[in-house]
Amino acid sequence: MSTTPNLLTQKRFGPLFLTQFLGAFNDNIFKNALVLLVAFQSGKILGLDPAIVVQLAAGLFILPFFLFSAMAGQIADKFDKARVVRIVKFIEIGIAALALAGFAAQHVEFLLAALFLMGLHSTFFGPLKYSILPQHLHDDELVAGNAWVESGTFVAILLGSVLAGLFMAIKPEGPTIAGIACVIVAIAGYIASRSIPAAPPSAPDLKINLNPFSETVANIRMAWHSNGNRTVFHSLIGISWFWFYGAIFLSQFAPFVKTVLGGGELLVTALLATFIVGIALGSFLCERLSGKHVEIGLVPLGSIGLTVFGIDLWWASPATPPHIASVSGFMLDTANWRLLFDLVMIGVSGGFYTVPLYAMIQARSKPEERSRIIAANNILNAGFMVVSAAFAAGALAGGVTIPQIFLITALMNIAVAFYVYKLVPEFLMRFLCWLLVHSVYRVRAKGLEHIPDEGAAVLICNHVSYVDALIISAASRRPIRFVMDHNIFRIPLANFVFRENRAIPIAPAKEDPALLEAAYEEIAKALANGELIGIFPEGGITRDGEIAPFKGGIRKVLERTPVPVVPMALRGLWDSAFARKPGSSLLRAMRRGVWSSVELVVAPTVPPAEATPEALQQIVSTLRGDAR
Incomplete structure (x- = not known):
């Protein structure tokens, strides 16, 4: 590689x-x-x-x-x-x-x-x-x-x-x-x-349709149905919105420098270079922070930056244009550093925002449709850029200043972000996962290649803490639907996150047999659709750090839908702040320090006929070893 x-x-x-x-x-x-x-x-x-x-x-x-x-x-x-x-x-x-x-x-x-x-x-x-x-x-x-x-x-x-x-x-x-x-x-x-x-x-057998109008509609419809859950289509909308946002800034650079900053052509070029350096920096930071897989959790981070630094660019713009004799004079004035920082960070945020979206569209589009879906993206991009030009022209004609246009665009970005992330909650889920593993833990993953790139599978793991599902989700290239205890699923506020990410609540037969049966039905339906299901076979978070006997639920799941099972083990979470270990979680966190080291180890898939609870528990125990 x-x-x-x-x-x-x-x-x-x-x-x-x-x-x-x-x-x-x-x-x-x-x-x-x-x-x-x-x-x-x-x-x-x-x-x-x-x-x-x-x-x-x-x-x-x-x-x-x-x-x-x-x-x-x-x-x-x-x-x-x-x-x-x-x-x-x-x-x-x-x-x-x-x-x-x-x-x-x-x-x-x-x-x-x-x-x-x-x-x-x-x-x-x-x-x-x-x-x-x-x-x-x-x-x-x-x-x-x-x-x-x-x-x-x-x-x-x-x-x-x-x-x-x-x-x-x-x-x-x-x-x-x-x-x-x-x-x-x-x-x-x-x-x-x-x-x-x-x-x-x-x-190769595709028949060319020479009618641009019917084929354009067909391409957009293809993008709409791609991946089965609209993720690809809404990613196209997200990229097109960035071109709207970017076209506003690029088209207004020269008049902004001339009328607001009082500069000339060389300063236009210098500030444009600053913005583009930011995009390049953001693109490569995105690649580094993604851990070499398509990490769409960075997209919301990019959205936040586009709004925050867009608003601050308006705030930092001078009310009256100063006289700037040269580029060096602009750079030496510390009052202008805030403007430069905003431009760099808008560019960085743009890199965070667009690179994962392009990569995800490529990864999740069917190979035989990929070029036509990208063509649909180009059509949408062009449309959004035309609307952007019309919006800027109308705003300026209505007496809106250029800094105010930047402000309005940054605020509009909030509405677009809520729209896209409401329709595709996977973005927010991945963002939460990314925040967790980059602010609390330092996660090292081994054997991720054993998680299939496509098709149904059941992922099973030992259950050490309240954030196990988030850590596993952050490491996986594909979204996972976790089966979770109905009491945790119904926690206020958290329930919204669980529902939006299509978690499956389950209850013991003695508590709610109807919910138990509904859970098995939903699991079977998800596996039939080729999705990944995550299960913690112990039935609850460990209370002593050891792996409890695996329950028989995994056997019932595989009897209904025989699919491969991917065993995995979490190591090093027992002493963390989110474990159920007795004592102060805060003291444990302070004792371990920042970015606690955690490992996720994944074993090769096990055929459904061999995936008994006892066999899977033995594999997970071996994977975990002595590191609780």
Whole structure:
């Protein structure tokens, strides 16, 4: 397995990363050079004012995402993705040549046509670059791969924007130089694409639907039904919302610096670089904190940061613009450090927010549908960005200041977060698990590969503390439905968390036989649906640290639905604050110190015919050893 730093050196990732980086780089050289050329025209263009032509250009670039994303997703699923990438990148050379002709002649009509075609190129490349990652990367590299792609894209945006400005400042050859650069970068991108390994088609028998409208509806419906519980679809909504949020900030950077901070073009670039450094930092922190698996528990952490630091950016903005002579003058004024910190942390929060969502969509989409679901994501992203532009324009026309737009967007983020996390409580559950294992415990897990990546299984473990289920959930790549005592399930406030995470309450036959039977029925139904069920066969938390005899419930579960059983053991929890050990939990916690070391050890699966309570207890006891 590859580590994050050397992933770029692997042929299965490095050429793809370089190809997508150069594509985003080229997009932004061309787009920004065109905008600068149009913006400084003194007369009308196509009978329109330059400001209107700039808006027209933005619309032309995004229009192909609406019209052709559905077709792009179908092509990426039907054909070898690496081959399609090479075709797309070869076509980019022709588009860049058209752009060069337009720049050399300063022919805006040619440039607008090239811009539309560049948007078409990006439309077809998007589903390819994201759907090819799960084919070339191991499961424990997927987050790292997305971190590289996400940070690389934003760095390419920054570098392309800066380089376009430098080129256009050269008079009068600047536009021609920008066009030549576009051709050179396109050729480099095509050369890089030729080293991408083959990525066989995931749906070779797919029939291409040429109707963009019906296929767009079909793609969104496919995303809606993917994974059976709407998690993928609502993740698409979450990513699209981030593009709304990010588009607000990126589009308002220049006017914010000019009208609120009193700075110039160089300060715009410096602050944009600060924001992008934050995104890159957040992306790689996300990969490190995820423990090499898709940790969607970081998504709520990212949401909190987007709101908190967005609000603080409004709060820290000066009421009247100061006169800033230079970038160094801005940096040396300690009053501005808070603004810089907010921008970095908004970027970091964005990395926490988007990288796990992209990785989860890739991991949980069916391979034969993955490209079309990513195409649906691109359509939604484009729609949210258009709404973002309309919202900003309407707000500014209504007299709202730019800092106030940042404030409103940050507050809107709260509403979106509640909406998404209410519909997909798994995000909040994973967040609680992540907080627990990164604030109270330092969990080391062994044998996680024995938990099946798909299909039904029963996970059994010794029961040491009140947080066993959270620790196991934090280590597992897949969601687990735990069976729990009905008295614990009904605890006020905690009941909401248990219900939202679909825990299954159970009671002894002598207390509530109807509830016991209902629990067995629900367990059987969940296993039939291919879910993971978590059971503590002792029937309660240990009172002396030792493993109590396993009860017969596990036998009844397997009689109804024979599935593999995954034995596991928790080690080192008996002296922790959340154990039922007599004495002060606070004193125990202080004695053990911060981040107590805990181990979760997982054994190979046991066939249902061999999974007797006695055999499973012996396996768990051996796994645990003497470490209570």
